[in-house]
Amino acid sequence: MQKPKPYPQLIASGIVSGSLYLLLYLYEREILAAFTRTDGWYPALPVIAALVFSFAHGAFTAYFWDVLGVTGRRGRRFRWTRPRSSS
Amino acid sequence: MDQAAIQFIDLQYGNVLALLAIGFIGGLVSGFIGSGGAFVLTPAMMSMGVPGVVAVASNMCHKFPKALVGAHKRHKFGHVDIKLGLVMAASAAVGVWLGADIQHQIKENFGEPGSNLYVSLAFVIVLTIVGGFVLRDAIQIYRSGGMHLEDKPSRLARWAQSIEIPGTMIHFRTAGVRVSALFTLPLGFATGLLASIIAVGGFIGVPGMMYVLGAPGLVASATELVIAFVMGLGGTVKFALHGLVDIRLALILLAGSLFGIQLGAIGTTFVKPFMIKVVMAAIMLIVAVSRGLVVPVYLTQLGGMDLSPQTMTWLHAVSFAFLALALCTGGIIIIAAMLRGHRVRTDHLEKAASE
Structure with a gap:
């Protein structure tokens, strides 16, 4: 039986990812001002934001290709031809 | 450079679309060969009016989460050797540190044109030698009809693996390699050094892991994503x-790049390891041509040649076109190889069903 496509996960992660990008668009100036501050813990903001977006948007893009049927070949782990020892 | 002196650009819709498209293709190439994309992203942002240092910093900040997602995806396919990635990344960090120092010294002594000339010459020399070597290997595999075979370690790698130095031997399980740290350390160092000069350490790291350590192409390209993550994270903190x-x-x-990197990672499960070498060689050699074209421009700025301003502008434009061509060529080869692999798989499944 074919595995059901992850539509609910795609929609949920899409909403989260889309909301994050919408916030970036709406508060562009404020975000840029805060994220370029060099005092206190402000320099950590770009790193945190990049990680948060990568989890949310990364999940969305993974489900996106899944839903389109573009998936990796399961079990196609690499094989390595080890040289035969001469001894 | 002080942040107060920086002007951040107003983003136009055209710029956003261009960044999404370049990000996607850059991600596709990174997911497939473990690196790439960065060499065109920085100049592309600079051509939009982004100051060079901000372009490098922003590129770095997008690189480490992209590499994280790519490494996670390829780890699922069993391609990532985390231990090898971390060992290489540790020495790469030293290379980045020294490389940045060398850059600083050159800029102090020879100014901006001297620094640009140094970067371009590094591009041309390293990419021509390494890219030429990878291309020669790919041609040999093609001529021998071995495109469908899995990777075999090179003679150099077999020699490196045969050297037993007590107290330094490390076993990398996924890569299937047992080698002395005295080989991984200089390789990681060179990867970091190159990353600090041309922003794409993988052009040394991936061929090095393949030809010096003997890691299969699929493992080398996936493990490079771990190194890119560590170096990108460190670089982002520094710039932030x-x-x-x-x-x-x-x-x-x-x-854009997260769509691309997922697709590139998936693509590695459809193609033979030979294709990684083809894509890598094609990109490296086209980029070498691109950077070679601007060497006369920087020589003119340093007083060593005499070119007209129009010729210099033209050379810059052609050079950038070659960078874009390198990225697009990589993207097209990957997509074509994936489609071919997918068709073969579908035909195979249909044949099996009909029997």
Whole structure:
């Protein structure tokens, strides 16, 4: 039986990812001002934001290709031809 | 450079679309060969009016989460050797540190044109030698009809693996390699050094892991993503401490590149390892041509040649076109190889069903 496509996960992660990008668009100036501050813990903001977006948007893009049927070949782990020892 | 002196650009819709597209293709190439894309992203952002240091910082900030997603995806396929990645990344960090220092010294002594000339010559020399070597290997595999075979370690790698130095031997399980740290350390160092000069350490790291350590191409390209993550994270922290990261640029690039890197990672399960070498050689050699074209421009700026301003502008434009060509060539080869692999798989499944 074919595995059901992850539509609910795609929609949920899409909403989260889309909301994050919408916030970036709406508060562009404020975000840029805060994220370029060099005092206190402000320099950590770009790193945190990049990680948060990568989890949310990364999940969305993974489900996106899944839903389109573009998936990796399961079990196609690499094989390595080890040289035969001469001894 | 002080953050107060930086002007962050107003983003236009055209710029956003361009960043999404370049991000996607850059991600596709990174997911497939473990690196790439960065060499065209920085000049592309600079051509939009982004100051060079902000372009480098924002590129770095998009690189490490992209590499994280790519490494996670390829880890699922069993391609990533985390231990090898971390060992290489540790020495790469030293290379980055020294490389940045060398860059600083050159800039102090020879100014901006001297620094640009140094970067371009590094591009031309390293990419021509390494890219030429990878291409020669790919041609030999093609001529011998071995495209469908799995990777075999090179003679150099077999020699490196045969050297037993007590107390330094490390076993990398996924790569299937047992080698002395005295080989991984200089390789990681060179990867970091190159990353600090041309922003793409993988052009040394991936061929080095393949030909010097003997890791299969699929493992080398996937493990490079671990190194890229560590170096990108370190670089982002460094730039963020100076307030130089334009988070809007980084996140827009990320929006496109995460689609690309997932697709590139999936693509590695459809193609033979031979294709990684083909894509890598094609990109490296076209980029070498691109950077070679601007060497006369920097020589003119240093007083060693005499070119007219129009010729210099023209050479810059052609050079950038070659960078874009390198990225697009890589993207097209990957997509074509994936489609071919997918068709073979579908035919195979249909044949099996009909029997």
